[in-house]
Amino acid sequence: MTTRLADPVADRVTRADWTTLTRELDEHGHALTGQLLTPAECRDIAALYDRPDRFRTTVDMARHRFGSGQYRYFTPDLPDVVRELREAFYPRLLPVARDWADRLGSPAPWPDSLEEWLRLCHEAGQNKSAQILLRYGPGDWNALHRDVFGDMVFPLQVVIGLDAPGTDFTGGEFLMTEQRPRAQSRGSSTTLPQGHGLVFTTRDRPVATRRGWSNGPMRHGVSIVRSGRRHTLGLVFHDAA
Template sequence: MSTTEATGQKADRWHRRVESGDWEAITTEVNEYGGALLPQLLTFEETAEIRELYEQDGLFRSTVDMGRHRFGEGQYRYLNAPYPEPVERLKQALYPRLLPIARDWWTKLRRPAPWPDSLDEWLQMCHDAGQTKSTAILLRYRERDWNALHRDLVFPLQVVINLNKPGVDHTGGEFLLLEQRPRAQSRGTSTLLPHGHGYLFTTRDRPVKSARGWSAAPIRHGVSAIRSGERHTLALVFHDAA
């Protein structure tokens, strides 16, 4: 990439939105709770455009019925690559901000941190290991739908974006985190995501101080029941799957 192209990329609207966040505060919050609210990453018009993609079957590689698999209730679809521009550009803009957090966590937990400096390099490593399936997800929740608490693997951080207006398009549907603390009762947090805003969270665990240094506190994530209306979510996943 030329210097001009690199400068233009860093100056585009996707990078500006990501960089509008207070990343010192975001890092502190995700270190403490395993999740942190991000700034508005998509305009209301952009969220509407992405919601409308859900009915276009040719854009997706597979569809998952959560009830059938006992994942909760609702449905989600894996987008085909190449992704729509907002999905690809936001992933590229977010990765450099997530990478230092992931590396710091894995260093504290005495785990090898395999992630290179660029997302493209990391995805190539995934492909070389046989992980070639696209992973960006559109989720749709309707009344009484919910997402069971669970953990994911591979890259330890993920970002979700609420594509609907809470209190207008839907009630309920809070994003949930449940942390299993060492030798203590579990701690839960609930966050109602504002329209178009991102939420950064750990997909599996975070380091917590212990008598012997650092221990891994497993964290599960999910979504509370939709009381009324409909809620769509865009999930930005920072690896490809086998």
């Protein structure tokens, strides 16, 4: 996909090939968006990591046995580009979320606007920002997990690479595993180009079986960073308890 990166961030998200993205999400539970941010925009976001005032908390992954490395949760006062990306993605991901819920016979509590959905999260006691900036150095990695912060869950999220693989760092592939019905788990790895996004399932996706649709549980993580430094931006569409 060729993206005109002089345009507003929301327009870049809108121009993505959502037909292909939706098909890949259905088939694999994850899909690359193409380029969303310029290298300069990526560097500006990554540089925020050294401004503790922009974050509500820092998590040391080794301390909690989540892997190795650090991540920080932004305060609710999000940087403009982070807020714009989140607001642009929500209406594009909403039809997928509703379709998946329909196939699985599950509730689809997500209203048309992100603002209204976040209000419902806050009323349920989930009022902490869940937008994440992650930093990995040599030897760091992220254990396979799901980003579920309470009962109010949006089934899709986005990670955006902020550094150039092969130049700024080596290793650090984005990993996903899928637990298949009555079969062994299947894994995949994705090299995330600088400025590109990866849409992926928060916890599971609908899988067709002989008896109809069933949940296919999925987890995500990051392989060992071999050298350099790797930053990523995580966009989550529900707030945390």
